[in-house]
Every structure is written in C-alpha cells, then in structure tokens.
Amino acid sequence: VGTPDAQPLIPEPGHGQVFLGLGDQSLLEQSTRQLEHVYRLADPALSELALEPLLDELLARAREILDVDTAAILLLDDAGQELVARAAKGLEEEVERGVRIPVGGGFAGRIAAGRTPIYIADVDHAEILNPILREKGIRSLLGVPMLVEGAIVGVLHVGTVTPREFTNEDAALLQLAAAQAAPAIDRARLFDALDRERRSAVALQRSLLPDRLPDLAGIETAARYLPARDEVGGDWYDVIDLPVGSVGLAIGDVAGHGLRAAALMGQLRTGLRAYALEGHAPGETLKRLDRLLQTISGRGMATAGYAVVDPATGALRYAGAGHPPPVIVREGERALLMKGRPAPPLGSLPFPAYHDVHDALEPGDTILLYTDGLIERRREPLTAGLERLRELAAAPRSPEQLCQHVIERLVPATGGDDDIAVVALRIRPVQDAMRIRFAADPQVLSQMRRTVGRWLQAHGAEPKEVAAITLACGEACANAIEHAYAPGVASFELEADHDDGVVTLAVRDTGRWRAARGTNRGRGLKMIAAAVDELDVRTTSAGTEVVIRHRLGAS
Amino acid sequence: MTPLADVRFETIDNVVVARLEGEVDMSNADDLGTAITARVSSDAIALVLDLAAVDYLDSAGIHVLFDLRERLTRRGQQIRLVLGPDSPVATALEYAGVQRTLGASPTVSDAIAGLDG
Numbered sequence: 001v002g003t004p005d006a007q008p009l010i011p012e013p014g015h016g017q018v019f020l021g022l023g024d025q026s027l028l029e030q031s032t033r034q035l036e037h038v039y040r041l042a043d044p045a046l047s048e049l050a051l052e053p054l055l056d057e058l059l060a061r062a063r064e065i066l067d068v069d070t071a072a073i074l075l076l077d078d079a080g081q082e083l084v085a086r087a088a089k090g091l092e093e094e095v096e097r098g099v100r101i102p103v104g105g106g107f108a109g110r111i112a113a114g115r116t117p118i119y120i121a122d123v124d125h126a127e128i129l130n131p132i133l134r135e136k137g138i139r140s141l142l143g144v145p146m147l148v149e150g151a152i153v154g155v156l157h158v159g160t161v162t163p164r165e166f167t168n169e170d171a172a173l174l175q176l177a178a179a180q181a182a183p184a185i186d187r188a189r190l191f192d193a194l195d196r197e198r199r200s201a202v203a204l205q206r207s208l209l210p211d212r213l214p215d216l217a218g219i220e221t222a223a224r225y226l227p228a229r230d231e232v233g234g235d236w237y238d239v240i241d242l243p244v245g246s247v248g249l250a251i252g253d254v255a256g257h258g259l260r261a262a263a264l265m266g267q268l269r270t271g272l273r274a275y276a277l278e279g280h281a282p283g284e285t286l287k288r289l290d291r292l293l294q295t296i297s298g299r300g301m302a303t304a305g306y307a308v309v310d311p312a313t314g315a316l317r318y319a320g321a322g323h324p325p326p327v328i329v330r331e332g333e334r335a336l337l338m339k340g341r342p343a344p345p346l347g348s349l350p351f352p353a354y355h356d357v358h359d360a361l362e363p364g365d366t367i368l369l370y371t372d373g374l375i376e377r378r379r380e381p382l383t384a385g386l387e388r389l390r391e392l393a394a395a396p397r398s399p400e401q402l403c404q405h406v407i408e409r410l411v412p413a414t415g416g417d418d419d420i421a422v423v424a425l426r427i428r429p430v431q432d433a434m435r436i437r438f439a440a441d442p443q444v445l446s447q448m449r450r451t452v453g454r455w456l457q458a459h460g461a462e463p464k465e466v467a468a469i470t471l472a473c474g475e476a477c478a479n480a481i482e483h484a485y486a487p488g489v490a491s492f493e494l495e496a497d498h499d500d501g502v503v504t505l506a507v508r509d510t511g512r513w514r515a516a517r518g519t520n521r522g523r524g525l526k527m528i529a530a531a532v533d534e535l536d537v538r539t540t541s542a543g544t545e546v547v548i549r550h551r552l553g554a555s
Numbered sequence: 556m557t558p559l560a561d562v563r564f565e566t567i568d569n570v571v572v573a574r575l576e577g578e579v580d581m582s583n584a585d586d587l588g589t590a591i592t593a594r595v596s597s598d599a600i601a602l603v604l605d606l607a608a609v610d611y612l613d614s615a616g617i618h619v620l621f622d623l624r625e626r627l628t629r630r631g632q633q634i635r636l637v638l639g640p641d642s643p644v645a646t647a648l649e650y651a652g653v654q655r656t657l658g659a660s661p662t663v664s665d666a667i668a669g670l671d672g
Contacts, residue, residue, distance in 0.1 A: 243558075442580065442581040442582035443582050445580045445581060445582055446559055446578060446580065446582070449578075449611065467643055467646065468646070468650075470611075471611070471613065471643075471646075471647060471650070474580060474611075474613050475613060475614055478580070478581045478613065478614070478615065481581065523614045523617060523618070523651050523653075524613070524614040526650070526651060526652065527613075527614055527647065527650040527651050530649070530650035530651075530652070531650050
C-alpha cells in the first residue's frame with residue numbers, strides 16, 4: 001500500500017477509487033432522464049420474468065443506461081466459498097468458462113467479502129483474479145454486492161474498455177439493478193433446491209415400488225401410485241408371488257411426507273415382503289412388521305393392509321393395521337367393504353394384535369386395496385369417502401380399468417393433497433378358452449393344476465375326468481419345464497379350449513424335443529396317452545407342442 | 556403356508572411307516588424321496604409308505620417310488636405301498652402301467668402283516 005504506482009486495493013476516496021454509500025436519494029431526483037433510468041432498472045415487470053430472462057434483461061439495461069461495455073453477475077456457490085459467473089453481457093466467456101473467484105480475493109471477491117461497492121479506475125493497478133477481464137482489455141470496473149436480507153448472494157459488476165470515472169450516481173443505479181436481481185435469484189435457488197429434493201424423493205419413491213407386477217396364472221392384477229401435488233409421501237403397494245400358488249397383496253401408508261417417509265416406506269415394503277415369503281398369515285405378517293418398525297430409529301408410524309389370496313380356491317385372508325378396509329367387488333354386481341377387526345397402526349402401540357378375517361373370492365371377483373388419499377376429503381367424514389368408493393367400484397371391470405376408474409373419478413387431475421396407492425386383484429373369470437404363460441419352473445405346476453382343474457369343472461368335467469386330464473396336462477407341462485435348459489428366463493404356454501364337449505389343451509415350449517430320458521419321461525407320455533383320448537406331440541423348429549384332447553362325459 | 560406335501564413317520568416293530576399327504580410332483584418328489592430314505596435306518600426291516608392321503612402323484616413321484624424300492628432292496632429291506640382303492644395314486648400307477656410291479660395293500664396293518672419273514 002505504498003508506492004505511487006500501486007494504488008491501495010481498497011483506497012480512501014479521492015485516490016482515483018471511490019467508496020460509494022448505499023442509496024443516495026438526492027442523486028435519484030436530478031433529472032427525468034435519471035428517473036427514467038431508475039424506472040427501467042426497478043421495472044416491476046422484470047420481476048414477472050423467469051430467472052434467466054430477468055438476468056439477461058437487467059444486464060442489457062444496465063449496460064445501456066450506464067453506457068458500459070460489459071456487465072456480469074457472479075453468484076455465491078452453495079458452500080459460500082466462491083463466486084461463480086452466472087450471466088454476462090460483453091463478457092460471455094466469463095460464464096462459458098465458469099469463472100470462479102474466491103470470496104475475499106480479487107475484485108468481485110472483495111465486494112462479496114465486504115458487502116460493499118468497489119470502483120477500480122485502472123485495472124492495471126489493481127489485484128484482478130479474473131483473467132478474462134484483462135484479456136478483454138477492461139480498464140475501469142464498478143461492482144456492487146447483491147444482498148437479500150443482509151446476506152450476500154452475488155456480485156454485479158460493469159466495466160469499460162476505455163478509462164472511465166464512475167460516479168456515485170452510477171453506483172446507485174447499479175445497486176438498483178442488483179436489488180432487483182437479488183431476490184429473484186434467491187427465490188429461484190430455493191425453488192431449485194426444493195425441486196431437487198422433490199425430484200429425488202419421487203425418484204426414490206418410484207424405485208422403492210415394484211417396477212412391474214408378477215404375471216400370475218388364474219388372476220389379474222393392477223396397481224397405481226400417484227405422488228401428492230406438492231410433496232412425496234410414504235404410500236406403497238406390493239404384489240407377492242407366494243410359494244404354493246398363493247398371492248400376497250399389500251398396501252401401506254407411512255405417516256408423514258418427504259424423503260424420510262419414502263425411505264421408511266422402502267424398509268417396510270421389504271420387511272412385509274420378507275415375512276410374507278416366509279409364509280406367515282396376514283395377521284402374523286403385520287405383527288412381525290410392527291416389531292420391525294419398533295426397531296427402526298426415529299420410528300415412524302404406518303398403516304398397512306395385507307391380503308393372501310389362493311387363486312385356485314378363492315380363499316381370502318386379510319389383516320389390517322389401522323388401514324381403511326378393502327373393497328370386494330362381486331363379479332361386477334355389487335361392491336362391499338370387507339369387515340375387519342379394528343387394529344392400531346404399525347408402530348403406534350406396544351404389543352398390538354392383528355387378526356385374520358376370512359372370506360372367499362369367486363371367479364370374476366375383485367379385491368381392491370388403497371390408501372386414504374383416495375377417499376379423504378377435507379371437511380367430510382371418512383365414511384362418506386368410503387361409501388363413494390364402494391359405489392364407484394360396483395361394475396364389471398378388469399383390475400386395470402378399476403384402478404383407472406376410481407382414480408379418474410376421485411382424484412383431481414392436478415393431483416391430490418396426499419399421495420395415493422391402489423392395487424387390485426381379480427380372480428380370472430372362467431372363459432371358454434384360456435391362454436396362460438407360465439415360468440418354466442416346477443413350482444408353477446400346482447398352480448397350473450388348480451387353474452386347469454377349475455376351468456375343467458366350469459365346463460362340466462366330472463371329478464374323475466378333472467383328475468385324469470389334470471394329470472395328463474401336468475405331465476405335458478413337466479415336459480415343457482424339462483426343455484427349458486436354455487439360458488435366460490424360460491417360459492411355456494398353456495392353451496385350453498372347449499368345443500362341443502371336447503376339451504383341448506396345448507402345451508407349447510420353445511425348447512427342442514428331448515428323447516425320453518430313462519424311463520421317467522417316457523413314463524410321463526405313457527401316462528398322458530392312458531389318461532386321455534388323444535395325445536399329439538409336434539416338434540417344430542420353434543419348439544415342442546403337446547396337444548391333449550378329451551371328450552367329456554363319454555365314460 | 557402349507558407346503559405341497561407333508562410326511563410323518565412312525566416306527567412299529569422295526570418297520571418304518573411313512574405317511575405322506577398332499578401332492579407329489581416334479582417340484583418336491585426328489586426332496587420327499589431323500590427325506591424318506593434318511594429316516595429308514597439300517598436296522599429297520601421294512602418301509603411302509605402310506606399314500607392313501609396323497610391327492611396327486613405324477614411321473615416324477617412314480618420315479619421316486621422306484622428309486623426308493625431299488626435303494627431299500629439293495630440294503631436288504633422291504634417296501635410296501637398303502638393305497639386306497641380308486642385313489643388318485645392308484646389311478647396314476649395304473650396309467651403308468653406299474654400298479655402290479657409296485658404292489659399295494661389297502662391298509663398299513665395289512666401291509667405290515669404281509670411282510671416277508
């Protein structure tokens with residue numbers, strides 16, 4: 001700070017650089033021209049603009065009004081350590097190259113650190129960190145801090161390529177521009193941050209829900225998840241392919257919103273699925289889930305419902321934990337709310353009891369589980385919402401159509417206040433013809449037998465005929481499963497048709513026919529031939545087809 | 556969840572009685588065969604396999620019956636099946652044409668009474 005050539009970095013007024021006070025009112029009243037400048041920088045219309053166009057317009061006006069060559073805005077980064085070039089006129093490279101200036105260092109850094117305007121008459125004699133200012137041949141600079149409620153959010157500076165003496169009036173105008181931009185930047189950042197959290201919460205939520213439902217024989221399923229209008233929530237659903245052909249249907253709702261609720265939801269969904277796969281009944285599954293929840297730190301609360309359906313017999317068991325009752329739609333005619341024993345939400349009471357209620361679904365019947373977001377309305381008792389849902393559900397529809405219908409009718413197009421999950425399962429109505437794809441896994445055989453058995457029964461087969469044809473079909477399917485030695489997820493198809501008292505069952509796989517291995521496979525074909533009227537094995541380049549034909553009521 | 560099939564054991568005068576119920580197919584036949592073999596100790600004189608409560612038996616199940624018979628015979632042990640008349644298992648054995656080969660008794664006590672020696 002000594003030699004005549006090296007001017008002090010933050011000099012006293014009168015040394016070619018000036019300190020400028022904030023807002024000198026007298027300057028603003030000097031002429032209509034000045035008033036016009038003030039108006040153009042404080043233009044309320046600017047605040048209507050989105051952030052990018054606002055910064056762009058402000059910099060353009062500042063450059064024109066102050067008659068300068070460059071104008072730029074640097075914003076404080078999230079850590080508050082550096083200024084990052086965000087918008088510029090005549091200094092576009094500053095933004096392109098992502099110039100970063102440490103707070104406290106260089107021209108812009110000192111403005112931010114001191115929250116005070118700085119004027120540099122001659123760049124050659126000042127500490128300038130930004131190489132672009134020199135490259136562009138900037139001679140004089142004027143910069144002001146951008147403040148929101150006293151906190152620094154950035155720096156606005158203008159420059160000229162010819163030496164220029166900035167006046168207090170210039171500084172006041174620039175401060176006006178800075179005052180216009182600062183709140184908009186702050187607001188935009190807040191939205192950015194909120195939007196980021198919401199987006200990541202929604203992504204998390206999605207990743208925690210099933211990405212597709214299992215394709216199960218004898219039933220149809222569908223599900224929907226709708227995030228709330230403003231916030232992510234903790235609703236979930238699940239369809240679980242249980243051992244021995246049963247299907248688990250789960251729904252749940254973690255109390256609260258945001259990332260925490262979504263994360264807890266993920267833990268509970270996995271927990272329920274794990275207990276369900278161990279084969280526990282609904283009540284026991286919820287009891288274990290409650291115990292799990294009690295061990296999770298900062299434990300929340302959740303309501304949940306869990307149903308186990310046997311697609312072959314239609315047997316239904318359900319238990320709920322403080323959750324609204326399932327809707328059962330009897331083959332398209334009427335809908336009723338499943339009666340259950342009142343039970344507390346998970347995580348709400350020590351040692352809660354969750355009991356199973358039993359019911360049965362006939363072919364064509366549907367069970368619908370949902371979260372309260374679907375039925376709740378402000379200033380309305382819950383029973384009104386339940387009744388509305390029950391009425392809406394009573395019509396013949398596929399699970400897909402049912403989910404769509406209730407959501408369309410009950411949820412505003414802009415989204416609900418609460419998030420919503422729905423999951424529906426229908427026992428497939430018996431059809432004249434059916435075509436089902438099974439995984440090439442011996443575990444599917446029992447399910448196949450129940451589905452085929454029910455189908456045969458529906459077409460008037462006697463118990464003995466059901467047993468014989470089911471056995472024949474079982475052998476054909478076992479054959480298809482044995483063919484599935486190719487890598488990847490293998491499957492086979494079963495098609496059943498009924499025409500004038502004759503049933504035809506075709507089992508198709510994509511494997512090559514294997515010659516009878518030992519006596520075992522050969523025995524299977526022998527059994528088919530003995531059990532039914534006709535057996536036909538066709539091998540093509542695509543795979544193998546075993547066709548079984550039998551006339552009902554002949555014996 | 557109830558498994559597809561279940562087996563219960565009892566020993567009567569050195570005869571192991573295995574009562575099988577449920578359904579036997581490709582998914583569980585081998586495991587059932589292994590479980591039953593493990594319970595027939597070397598000092599047992601015979602295995603009586605009660606299939607009266609079996610609702611379904613396919614070729615994989617029949618294969619296991621032959622496999623059991625072969626193992627026990629090799630160890631000098633006898634095997635007898637118990638089948639209800641017209642039972643699903645009897646029908647399956649008939650379709651496979653092996654009901655005579657395997658032989659069967661109507662009750663467990665008949666099976667024990669009919670053992671050699």
